Amino acid sequence: MVSNAEVVVVGGGLEGLAIAWALADRGVRDVLVLEREGLCSGGTAKSSSIVRCHYGVASLAAMSQRGVELFADAEEILGSDVGYRRTGYAVGVGPENADALRANVALQQSVGVGVREMSAADMRELWQGMYVDDFATFAYEPDGGRGDAYLLGMAFGSRARELGVRVRQQTPVTRLLTGDDGRVSGVETAGGERISAGTVVLANGPWSVALAEPLGVDLPVWAQRAQIVMVDPGEPLGEVPVFSDLVSLQYVRTEPSGELLFGNSDHSTPEYADPDTYRNRADDSFVEMAGEKLAHRFPSWAEPRMITSYAGCYDVTPDYNPVIGPAEVPGLFLAVGFSGHGFKLAPAVGRLVTDLIVDGVSGDPAIPAEDFRLARFAEGAPLVSRNPYAGAGQMR
Ligand SMILES: Cc1cc2nc3c(=O)[nH]c(=O)nc-3n(C[C@H](O)[C@H](O)[C@H](O)COP(=O)(O)OP(=O)(O)OC[C@H]3O[C@@H](n4cnc5c(N)ncnc54)[C@H](O)[C@@H]3O)c2cc1C
Known part of the structure; x- marks a missing residue:
């Protein structure tokens, strides 16, 4: 069987579903989410779902703030309570x-x-x-306070489906496909199905490494x-x-x-x-x-x-911050490495990936896409707090 989609999102966790929702909300509705198990059954199911904007990186604080704004209006925007208290x-x-x-x-x-x-x-x-x-x-x-990553992910998924996004569960992606020009052209699933796509987004957490590696994309994610x-x-x-x-x-x-x-x-x-x-x-x-x-x-x-x-x-990534944006291989986007703090960032992640796919730039001046580029590791320019806390680890 052969099918296609304008955008294929690999991974039906919180980030993949936020991206699907944000794409559909902007009018990109030919989107297919492929999830190897059940929706939100990965890291999302385990999230402590703490809502805070306390960061020493301005773009991350701004992303969290966008999250808080969405949580407060979730019933209006997504049609359901997402557990924000x-x-x-x-x-x-x-x-x-x-x-x-x-x-x-x-x-x-x-x-x-x-x-x-x-x-x-x-x-x-x-x-x-x-x-x-x-x-x-x-x-x-x-x-600040608490939310519920599972409820939020499912609410994004539900709203995305209402807008026309297709979701397939129990559908592991086993390989990324490339065309003669080297561009990513789709994915192959465990069932042997080939799905062609204009853009493929990897939003499958630590499992992204094995899919990216054969294309020469070395993701520093553990x-x-x-x-x-x-x-x-x-x-x-x-x-x-x-x-x-x-x-x-x-x-x-x-x-x-x-x-x-x-x-x-x-x-x-x-x-x-x-x-x-x-x-x-x-x-x-x-x-x-x-x-x-x-x-x-x-x-x-x-x-x-x-x-x-x-x-x-x-x-986790080496700087405990996510990689969001295009990979060096055309047609491939990344939204991985959330390092234990991707819950309240998710609404902004969806918007940022959508802006990058549709416009090529972030639509939010407070959230420059450069901060999250994969190349920062090779450049020796990690994304780190401007005011780090001595002895308090890498998490903020
Ligand atoms: C214990 C814990 C506590 C946390 N607490 C907080 C917190 O308080 N605040 C906060 O902001 N963040 C927190 N986080 C982080 C936050 O929950 C995660 O960053 C976020 O849920 C990750 O979402 P995701 O979609 O990237 O990953 P996941 O939820 O892991 O989704 C990835 C999906 O991809 C699927 N998949 C994998 N491989 C394939 C494939 N080949 N084909 C198809 N599908 C595939 C998986 O089955 C999975 O469903 C916490 C995380 C954990 C684990």
């Missing part, structure tokens, strides 16, 4: 990072983010019982295992903000049930993994470390207990 987002740093935090707050404000610096006393008001004496200062985003522990704090926490603790290197967010999601922000010893066979539960040593970090930060909890745990994989 405006609980607020706070980040705390020690004295060595206070100046960097202030510089980052100013950078975020310059691209329109609603964020302010706040004191330890303010933090204690937002979260009673938190031990705050080892923090120097905090930043607070009232519009799967990095990320463990999560769900905790019953043993007491009602009420409406507390999502919190990034850059002293103990942990992040916490509440579930509507009152349970607490714990994630580790210490990436100093990354565990690279096979995204198809990694261990899907937290290790005992991780659970122990989570218990110690939580006990330090929340000493008033009488009897916290672990409810469950799981693990996912980030698709």
Whole structure:
């Protein structure tokens, strides 16, 4: 069987479906999404889905801000609730990072983010019982909070289908096809079907590497295992903000049930993994470390207990930032390497890829496409925070 599409998107996760939606929303409706399993069954299903604009890279802060704007109007734009809850987002740093935090707050404000610096006393008001004496200062985003990457991805997929996009699940792409001119001309699926396409977008996370490699496109993307522990704090926490603790290197967010999601922000010893066979539960040593970090930060909890745990994989790049844009092979676009922070960027990723396919340039002056070019690695010009936090890993 032979079929075709103007654009084929490989990967029906959050980013692929955001791209399909944004293309269709701009009138490019001959789009085919090919997903090897079920929609949003990859990294998206494991996302902590934290909404924050706290970055030291202006374009990333602006992309998150576009995400917040879409989440707030999701019912109107996508026709469904995407789980966005405006609980607020706070980040705390020690004295060595206070100046960097202030510089980052100013950078975020310059691209329109609603964020302010706040004191330890303010933090204690937002979260009673938190031990705050080892923090120097905090930043607070009232519009931050939590979302739901799965709901968002499915909402993009649903709206894209309403606009005419075709989606095929259980359809792994096994090979990219090229014409005599070297241009990517389509894909071949595991069923042997050849689908011709004007443009192919790789939005399949760490699995993109194997498809790009035969074309000489070397994607520096690895799967990095990320463990999560769900905790019953043993007491009602009420409406507390999502919190990034850059002293103990942990992040916490509440579930509507009152349970607490714990994630580790210490990436100093990354565990690279096979995204198809990694261990899907937290290790005992991780659970122990989570218990110690939580006990330090929340000493008033009488009897916290672990409810469950799981693990996912980030698709990380050397600078922990995504690759978005054309590959050196004509006809091929990339949207990969989201490095554990692609959830709230997704609405802007969809728009950026669409602008690049249709116009060849970003339509948003605050989001220059050059920032995300693949060539930055070969050029030795990684995309890094203008105001990095000492000892706080690569994540912001
Ligand atoms: C534990 C964890 C916590 C996270 N927390 C946050 C957070 O708090 N905030 C935030 O912003 N981000 C967070 N993220 C990151 C965010 O969730 C991801 O960046 C985003 O969901 C990735 O979407 P994706 O579409 O790129 O990848 P995926 O969801 O992995 O989608 C890729 C899809 O491609 C499919 N595929 C693979 N190969 C093929 C093929 N050959 N043919 C067809 N289909 C194929 C896969 O089956 C998969 O469905 C987190 C991620 C993890 C793992």
